[in-house]
Amino acid sequence: xxxxxxxxxxxxxSVTALxxxxxxxxxxxxxxxxxxxxxxxxxxxxxxxxxxxxxSGVVLVGGQDLAMLRExxxxxxxxxxxxxFQDLKLFPGKTVAENxxxxxxxxxxxxxxxxxxxxxxxxxxxxxxxxxSLPGQISGGEQRKVAIARAIVHRPEIFIADEPTAxxxxxxxxxxxxxxxxxxxxxxxxLVATHDxxxxxxxxxxxxxxxxxRIVRDxxxxxxxxx
Amino acid sequence: xxxxxxxxxxxxxxIVNAWRHRTMTLITxxxxxxxxxxxxxxxxxxxxxxxxxxxxxxxxxxxIDLADDAPPADxxxxxxxxxxxxxxxxxxxxxxxxxxxxxxxxxxxxxxLMQPLLGNRNPLPASLELRSDDPDYLLALARQLAVSPLVxxxxxxxxxxxxxxxxxxxxxxxxxTLGAGLALVTLFVIGSTIRLTVYARxxxxxxxxxxxxxxxxxxxxxxxxxVFFGLVGAFVASLVVGIAYLWVNELLxxxxxxxxxxxxxTYLLRLVLTLTVFGIVIGxxxxxxxxxxxxxx
Numbered sequence: 001x002x003x004x005x006x007x008x009x010x011x012x013x014s015v016t017a018l019x020x021x022x023x024x025x026x027x028x029x030x031x032x033x034x035x036x037x038x039x040x041x042x043x044x045x046x047x048x049x050x051x052x053x054x055x056s057g058v059v060l061v062g063g064q065d066l067a068m069l070r071e072x073x074x075x076x077x078x079x080x081x082x083x084x085f086q087d088l089k090l091f092p093g094k095t096v097a098e099n100x101x102x103x104x105x106x107x108x109x110x111x112x113x114x115x116x117x118x119x120x121x122x123x124x125x126x127x128x129x130x131x132x133s134l135p136g137q138i139s140g141g142e143q144r145k146v147a148i149a150r151a152i153v154h155r156p157e158i159f160i161a162d163e164p165t166a167x168x169x170x171x172x173x174x175x176x177x178x179x180x181x182x183x184x185x186x187x188x189x190x191l192v193a194t195h196d197x198x199x200x201x202x203x204x205x206x207x208x209x210x211x212x213x214r215i216v217r218d219x220x221x222x223x224x225x226x227x
Numbered sequence: 228x229x230x231x232x233x234x235x236x237x238x239x240x241x242i243v244n245a246w247r248h249r250t251m252t253l254i255t256x257x258x259x260x261x262x263x264x265x266x267x268x269x270x271x272x273x274x275x276x277x278x279x280x281x282x283x284x285x286x287x288x289x290x291i292d293l294a295d296d297a298p299p300a301d302x303x304x305x306x307x308x309x310x311x312x313x314x315x316x317x318x319x320x321x322x323x324x325x326x327x328x329x330x331x332x333x334x335x336x337x338x339x340l341m342q343p344l345l346g347n348r349n350p351l352p353a354s355l356e357l358r359s360d361d362p363d364y365l366l367a368l369a370r371q372l373a374v375s376p377l378v379x380x381x382x383x384x385x386x387x388x389x390x391x392x393x394x395x396x397x398x399x400x401x402x403x404t405l406g407a408g409l410a411l412v413t414l415f416v417i418g419s420t421i422r423l424t425v426y427a428r429x430x431x432x433x434x435x436x437x438x439x440x441x442x443x444x445x446x447x448x449x450x451x452x453x454v455f456f457g458l459v460g461a462f463v464a465s466l467v468v469g470i471a472y473l474w475v476n477e478l479l480x481x482x483x484x485x486x487x488x489x490x491x492x493t494y495l496l497r498l499v500l501t502l503t504v505f506g507i508v509i510g511x512x513x514x515x516x517x518x519x520x521x522x523x524x
Contacts, residue, residue: 049437051437075436075439075440075441075442076439077439078436078437078438078439079438079439081439083437083438085434085437089430089434091431091434093243093247094243102438103438105236105444106435106438106439106440106441106444107439110235110236111235111236
């Protein structure tokens with residue numbers, strides 16, 4: 001599903017964010033991308049949705065070389081993804097339901113159908129009762145769930161989440177990660193960038209560790225840090 | 228149906244955007260309304276002058292007072308000759324009695340003015356009244372007829388018409404210049420507002436892009452917002468100009484009742500349509516130019 005071959009990303013000719021990264025993620029896989037701040041996790045995710053382009057190497061999504069992608073096809077690529085941003089990026093002036101339905105409106109689904117699907121996605125994350133609240137009126141954990149509902153409402157092929165449990169209490173972080181596992185069970189390829197040790201250690205999934213832009217470890221069932 | 232639903236969603240987004248930046252929206256709507264009201268007022272004045280000049284042109288172009296001793300057969304022959312002239316629209320024969328009746332009607336409110344003027348006899352001659360589209364030809368014809376033994380006097384009331392024509396040309400020139408200027412200012416105002424809105428929403432636009440929104444999805448609400456400004460401006464202008472039109476009509480009817488002043492509802496409708504189309508075009512164009520320049524997707 002996702003293939004990176006000898007990918008490097010250098011900013012301003014001097015700052016190396018990714019250095020000769022090679023990675024393959026099969027369809028339906030669940031991967032924790034771990035590493036400290038600045039390790040290159042967010043850069044890697046941004047290359048996948050063509051928010052950025054690799055300085056060298058090849059990035060393939062579903063067999064498609066992103067370097068060859070026309071500008072006009074970038075929105076189509078991005079619609080294959082469901083994204084939970086690190087800072088969530090919910091629209092403060094829109095209700096929870098409107099925020100979720102927006103992902104469908106972008107795909108051309110409008111009217112009642114979009115809101116029905118939004119309601120189903122909110123039900124999946126347990127927030128149907130908050131449909132008409134504004135993001136500012138709900139808790140941080142609930143906001144994460146809204147962002148997750150928005151990312152999955154259009155049934156994406158690939159789900160990526162950047163630090164989805166950051167600054168959350170352990171029980172909420174656990175709840176959110178369980179939700180991500182459920183999403184993955186639907187057959188959606190899932191990449192989660194995190195530096196939450198408890199979450200990674202508790203779920204025993206594939207772990208890809210980045211350090212200074214390089215992959216330093218890739219194990220099928222791993223821990224945050226090898227002893 | 229899907230297209231309508233899409234447009235409805237885009238329109239809803241546009242209205243939400245306008246509401247979210249309501250101070251800016253209010254300022255824009257007030258300025259656009261003022262511009263369009265000024266334009267509407269100009270159109271109204273231009274129309275009033277046009278109606279007036281057409282009416283004066285329609286009344287008569289040339290009056291030929293016939294000599295008292297002109298043989299009726301010769302007068303009839305002259306009339307026939309003029310009727311056969313393709314450049315003459317109409318020829319009316321006015322008897323002295325008809326001319327007197329007209330005069331009496333004109334001074335109906337002040338009959339005492341007529342008495343010393345007329346005495347017990349009718350001093351008015353018979354006449355021919357001619358209408359033509361070609362003022363130069365009429366002038367030549369007037370010179371030619373003035374020397375005819377059948378003619379007592381040729382009267383050309385065209386000077387008034389000519390002066391009015393000149394006035395309307397001046398009004399039109401300034402009006403079109405003003406209209407073009409106002410259109411540019413309105414374009415600039417709407418464009419600036421949209422630019423500020425684009426700037427205020429740049430982070431949201433970035434999120435939409437990352438979620439896979441197409442150029443259309445991002446641009447349409449801004450374009451519709453511009454159209455919305457134009458429409459509100461047109462609505463306010465139509466209301467103000469419409470009320471002013473009715474009020475001025477009523478006033479003129481009271482003050483100068485000999486002028487052909489009457490409420491023309493089809494003109495009012497055309498004026499509202501003109502302002503609405505102008506609003507949509509200027510609003511859409513203003514935001515389109517701004518979005519094209521400042522919203523790089």
